[in-house]
Amino acid sequence: xxxxxxxxxxxxxxxxxxxxxxxxxxxxxxxxxxxxxxxxxxxxxxxxxxxxxxxxxxxxxxxxxxxxxxxxxxxxxxxxxxxxxxxxxxxxxxxxxxxxxxxxxxxxxxxxxxxxxxxxxxxxxxxxxxxxxxxxxxxxxxxxxxxxxxxxxxxx
Amino acid sequence: xxxxxxxxxxxxxxxxxxxxxxxxxxxxxxxxxxxxxxxxxxxxxxxxxxxxxxxxxxxxxxxxxxxxxxxxxxxxxxxxxxxxxxxxxxxxxxxxxxxxxxxxxxxxxxxxxxxxxxxxxxxxxxxxxxxxxxxxxxxxxxxxxxxxxxxxxxxxxxxxxx
Numbered sequence: 001x002x003x004x005x006x007x008x009x010x011x012x013x014x015x016x017x018x019x020x021x022x023x024x025x026x027x028x029x030x031x032x033x034x035x036x037x038x039x040x041x042x043x044x045x046x047x048x049x050x051x052x053x054x055x056x057x058x059x060x061x062x063x064x065x066x067x068x069x070x071x072x073x074x075x076x077x078x079x080x081x082x083x084x085x086x087x088x089x090x091x092x093x094x095x096x097x098x099x100x101x102x103x104x105x106x107x108x109x110x111x112x113x114x115x116x117x118x119x120x121x122x123x124x125x126x127x128x129x130x131x132x133x134x135x136x137x138x139x140x141x142x143x144x145x146x147x148x149x150x151x152x153x154x155x156x
Numbered sequence: 157x158x159x160x161x162x163x164x165x166x167x168x169x170x171x172x173x174x175x176x177x178x179x180x181x182x183x184x185x186x187x188x189x190x191x192x193x194x195x196x197x198x199x200x201x202x203x204x205x206x207x208x209x210x211x212x213x214x215x216x217x218x219x220x221x222x223x224x225x226x227x228x229x230x231x232x233x234x235x236x237x238x239x240x241x242x243x244x245x246x247x248x249x250x251x252x253x254x255x256x257x258x259x260x261x262x263x264x265x266x267x268x269x270x271x272x273x274x275x276x277x278x279x280x281x282x283x284x285x286x287x288x289x290x291x292x293x294x295x296x297x298x299x300x301x302x303x304x305x306x307x308x309x310x311x312x313x314x315x316x317x318x
Binding site for chain 1: 167168169170171172173174175176177178179180181182183184185186187188189190191192194195197198199200201202203204205206207209210211212213214215216217218219220221222224225226230231232233235236237238239240242243244245248249250251252253254255256257258259260261262263264265266267268270271272273274275276277278280281283284285286287288289290291292293294295296
């Protein structure tokens, strides 16, 4: 692995990521404008653990949409131009790490009342100082964690 | 203009479509791939700035929707617009976010991409989502404990579950 702070130009996908981001923005906009709901995925999932009458089905529907999205992309694969391919996902972390990370993410996002979608996208788009603090906090913790695991402890 | 009770299934259809578009967005952006997310968090390695472009694109669109939503009381399908009201910056907010960031940095997953990867049939994503639900349930349990304790301390007879 190369050392030093340099941009990985071979894997950097500015246009695809910008386009994907715009799709996230469109989805977020649709949900707030039509349903009056903030698209914060961990909050939507957590609402199912504390179900309230008449407040469950839309959550299930949205999660089903997320889960079904790879199938839609696969179905549209025929039309994908050759310059545009979605890379096969790669999960580097070992099983116990994945499980531990899942638990921390579950607890942490509930205490923070939001995750990357709720604070990072919706909160920043609402110009919420609270969400800005949350986003800076989880970004900083993410940067530090990856620095420690990949450059100090060499366990990832 | 809008008829809230006439077509009660419409909000659910819209929620499904929203999840679908969001998931496709994550896949197109490369964010359903933990390796790419970690490449963004790896500032000291060969850095992949893609995630910043994802956030920029998403916020750049959503900022207009929220500015418009703030001026309205009801959504286009008739339900009230529910925007977060809390403005408090608390230790819970910061410590919770830090914990989330640590988990994010360990596996490269946050909740939405994990659900997309689960749909993609990745066993590790299944493990992550189940563990995340366990973590969320643990939070609910801890909260119910502290609520119960608070109720005992103030000796209020009526417990009001949220």
